[in-house]
Structures are given as C-alpha cells and as structure tokens.
Amino acid sequence: MRRWQLFLGIEFALLLWLGFQIITNPMALATILIGFLFLFLGMHWHRLRTFSVTFGGVLMVLGIFINPAIWLILLVAGIFLMMVLTKPKAGFSVWNHKQYVAPVTEAPGKKAGRRTIRSWARRQTIAPSYDWDDINMVVPAGDTIIDLGDTFLPKGDSVIMVRKGFGKTRVLVPVGVGVAVEHATFYGRLHFEDSDSMLHSQSVTAYSQDYDDAPRRIHIITNVVVGDLEVLAV
Incomplete structure (x- = not known):
C-alpha cells in the first residue's frame, strides 16, 4: 500500500x-x-x-x-x-513460469566448434560437457533459476553472464566454490553472503570469503534493468 x-x-x-x-x-x-x-x-x-x-x-x-x-x-x-x-506474491504476475537452467555434467569429449540456439520464450536446460561451457544468457523478462548443485565445476575460473530486462535471477552454487559477483541494475536487490544490498542505478562487485583459496571459482556477471539477484550456497 x-x-x-x-x-x-x-x-x-x-x-x-x-x-x-x-x-x-x-x-x-x-x-x-x-x-x-x-x-x-x-x-x-x-x-x-x-x-x-x-x-x-x-x-x-x-x-x-x-x-x-x-x-x-x-x-x-x-x-x-x-x-x-515481478513481485512473487502478485496474483496477476506474468512471470509465474520461471526459467530453470540446470547444467548437467557429461563424459569428456573432443573440443569442437558448435552452434547452440537458446530460446527467449520458454524454459531451457543447458547441458554443458565435463569441461564446462560458460553460460551467456539474454532474457527479456521473467524469473531465472540457475542451479549448479549437481554440476562438477572444473578447477579454475568459470563464468555465468546474464543480461536481463526485468525479473529476478537466482544462482545456486555448490558449497566450497569461490564466488565473485558483478551486479549492475537500475533498481533491484542483491542477496549474497547472507547480506542484502539495495541498488539504485548502481553496480556492485563482491567476493565470497573463500574466493582467494578456492580451487574452483565462479564469476557471476549480471546486467538487469529492474530485478533482484540472489546467490545461494547449496
């Protein structure tokens, strides 16, 4: 009200x-x-x-x-x-169908050029190979969940990049993986390391406490017009 x-x-x-x-x-x-x-x-x-x-x-x-x-x-x-x-409790929300991205590891294969087509209008399941394909998403609007809970990340640095118009983005990261977050938005909230930050035409960079010592690290880069980013350990 x-x-x-x-x-x-x-x-x-x-x-x-x-x-x-x-x-x-x-x-x-x-x-x-x-x-x-x-x-x-x-x-x-x-x-x-x-x-x-x-x-x-x-x-x-x-x-x-x-x-x-x-x-x-x-x-x-x-x-x-x-x-x-984009509020979850809004009964007339147009974003009831969330986009769910769940990378699944596969057996190692030969590296070769390939073309991947990802739809903007429906749910997606991205299945990269064992040596990981960095995620690069463009989403006009809607809620997105990226679940890395069942993914065995390779040693070193991996990247998730999300460019979105409107909506919430939630990234589930396995415990023990170092996380770096770069979040830029016109209006939105960042939830990371059990703390919340409100952003108004701002960008913020944050690191998990174990980032420097972690053998596996994920770099999350988001550019959102209006929307929240949540990074949770699972």
Missing part, C-alpha cells in the same frame, strides 16, 4: 510539473490551445468533423509530448508497473 501511495504522490507531483511546463512554454501552450479549438470545432461542425478532430488531437498530443515531464511520468509508471509484475 505504501508503494502505491508513493507512486501516486510522485505521479501527482510530476503532473503538476507538467502543467507548469505547459503554462511557461509558449509553443506547447499555443499548440494545445489550437488543438483544443479544432476539437471543439470538430464536435460542432459536421462538414469537417473528421479532419478537425484528428488534427486537433494530433496538436494536443504534440503539445503535451514536447515537455520533458511527460516522458518522466511514463518512465516512472513503467518502472513501477514492472516492479509490481
């Missing part, structure tokens, strides 16, 4: 700012007044009704959208809408 109140308060303040910009901008004010005049004539003048209403509507839209405040209003509304839709 507080988030709704905050959102409505911000939008109301931005609407007042939009009104101030329109009044103090002669071009915007004149365009809107002329557009309103054509709309008024179109509703009372039957001969050129279609032209007058269309032309008047276009002028009013132009008069409003030449002000920076309207773009900020739409941006805030879009960010808030995505925050609501």
Whole structure:
C-alpha cells in the first residue's frame, strides 16, 4: 500500500510539473490551445468533423509530448508497473513460469566448434560437457533459476553472464566454490553472503570469503534493468 501511495504522490507531483511546463512554454501552450479549438470545432461542425478532430488531437498530443515531464511520468509508471509484475506474491504476475537452467555434467569429449540456439520464450536446460561451457544468457523478462548443485565445476575460473530486462535471477552454487559477483541494475536487490544490498542505478562487485583459496571459482556477471539477484550456497 505504501508503494502505491508513493507512486501516486510522485505521479501527482510530476503532473503538476507538467502543467507548469505547459503554462511557461509558449509553443506547447499555443499548440494545445489550437488543438483544443479544432476539437471543439470538430464536435460542432459536421462538414469537417473528421479532419478537425484528428488534427486537433494530433496538436494536443504534440503539445503535451514536447515537455520533458511527460516522458518522466511514463518512465516512472513503467518502472513501477514492472516492479509490481515481478513481485512473487502478485496474483496477476506474468512471470509465474520461471526459467530453470540446470547444467548437467557429461563424459569428456573432443573440443569442437558448435552452434547452440537458446530460446527467449520458454524454459531451457543447458547441458554443458565435463569441461564446462560458460553460460551467456539474454532474457527479456521473467524469473531465472540457475542451479549448479549437481554440476562438477572444473578447477579454475568459470563464468555465468546474464543480461536481463526485468525479473529476478537466482544462482545456486555448490558449497566450497569461490564466488565473485558483478551486479549492475537500475533498481533491484542483491542477496549474497547472507547480506542484502539495495541498488539504485548502481553496480556492485563482491567476493565470497573463500574466493582467494578456492580451487574452483565462479564469476557471476549480471546486467538487469529492474530485478533482484540472489546467490545461494547449496
């Protein structure tokens, strides 16, 4: 409820700012007044009704959208809408079907070039070979779970890179694996090493306590517009 109140308060303040910009901008004010005049004539003048209403509507839209405040209003509304839709407890969430990525080890094979196609619109299961294929994912929106619990990582450094628009990302890492996290987001939370950090147009780099001494290390790099990142030991 507080988030709704905050959102409505911000939008109301931005609407007042939009009104101030329109009044103090002669071009915007004149365009809107002329557009309103054509709309008024179109509703009372039957001969050129279609032209007058269309032309008047276009002028009013132009008069409003030449002000920076309207773009900020739409941006805030879009960010808030995505925050609501990506909350797990939202009953109308569009992200109920989570993307689950579970790498599975296989017997060693010959290294050779290969082409891998990964869908953006459905669940995926990535099965790399024993010597591991670094994960590089691009996800427009939705929740993603990357489970490394049954994966035997090779010695040295491995990489998981996730670029996402909106949604939560959870990475399950086996105990004993050193973890380095680089998380950048416009708005979101980072849960790592039993601590939470809220980020607002920020990026953060963090390391697990055993990172320097661990024989196997995973480097998690995420770039998210709006969404949380959780890194859990299993």
